[in-house]
Each structure stands twice: as structure tokens, then as C-alpha cells.
Amino acid sequence: MALNYKTCGYCGRIFQSSGASACxxxxxxxxxxxxxxxxxxxxxxxxxxxxxxxxxxxxxxxxxxxxxxxxxEMVAADGFLVCEKCGAPITSGRLCKKCSDTLAHALGSVLPKQNHVDEDQTNNRKSMGSGKMDKLHVNINSRK
Known part of the structure; x- marks a missing residue:
């Protein structure tokens, strides 16, 4: 495998990169x-x-x-941060909800549909579970 070198976007040093844009x-x-x-x-x-x-x-x-x-995340969308597509004020990220949903729909319509789900994939999904209890939730109000 070839080594990938980049110039750090912050300090200008050359470094061996594994995908990061900074050293x-x-x-x-x-x-x-x-x-x-x-x-x-x-x-x-x-x-x-x-x-x-x-x-x-x-x-x-x-x-x-x-x-x-x-x-x-900002408490309120005060215009400091705007959607990169439509310019609407947002509190975090790059796109507003509307543009994000539009992009997801567009990507979903061009990606091939999977009609066949094999038994291993079904069993893996069952073992991993689904729903909110599977996600890590952090309460920023409680600190150690």
C-alpha cells in the first residue's frame, strides 16, 4: 500500500495522512x-x-x-450558521432539515434497491437490535 502524504491545512507541515486534513x-x-x-x-x-x-x-x-x-450546537438559529445549499439559518451541521431530506431522497432514488435480503443480514439486524435503546445517549447536564 502506498503512503499518502498531505500538507496540514492549519500549520502547513507535511504529514502522513490516513484521511485527516490536519497533522x-x-x-x-x-x-x-x-x-x-x-x-x-x-x-x-x-x-x-x-x-x-x-x-x-x-x-x-x-x-x-x-x-x-x-x-x-447553537441554542437558536441566529443566522451565524447557515445551510450551505439554501442559506437558511441552522443550529449545527452543514444543511438544514429540508435540504438534508431532499438530498437523502435524491440519493435514495439513484441507489439500487435491494430486493433480496439474505438470511445472515436478517439475523445480524436482529442481533444488533433496533431503536433508541441501541444508541448512546449523553446528558451534557450531568458531569463527573
């Missing part, structure tokens, strides 16, 4: 900054992006990056 050092720094933002938001849950940036000394662009990734 391991920048990823570690970003995680540290995310923890700082998260701690600040625990103490100030209704803080604006501008306030978080000012008080933590973390660039608004990085906070926007975390919002786009869906790692953070």
Missing part, C-alpha cells in the same frame, strides 16, 4: 481547544459564539468548524 499535532491542539470550549459552555450554556471566542481566546473560525461538524 496529528494540530488535531491534538484542536481537541484541547474543543475541551476548553466545552468547559466554558458548561459554565455559560447560553453564550454566543462571539462571547465564547473572546473569553476562551479561540478563533471563531474553529468554533464554526466544530458547529459544522455537529460537535457543537
Amino acid at each position: 496529528p499535532e494540530c488535531l491534538r491542539k484542536m481537541e484541547d481547544q474543543f475541551k476548553t470550549i466545552k468547559e466554558y459552555l458548561y459554565q455559560h450554556p447560553r453564550a454566543s459564539v462571539e462571547e465564547v471566542s473572546k473569553e476562551t481566546e479561540i478563533d471563531e473560525k474553529l468554533i464554526l468548524h466544530f458547529l459544522r461538524e455537529g460537535r457543537l
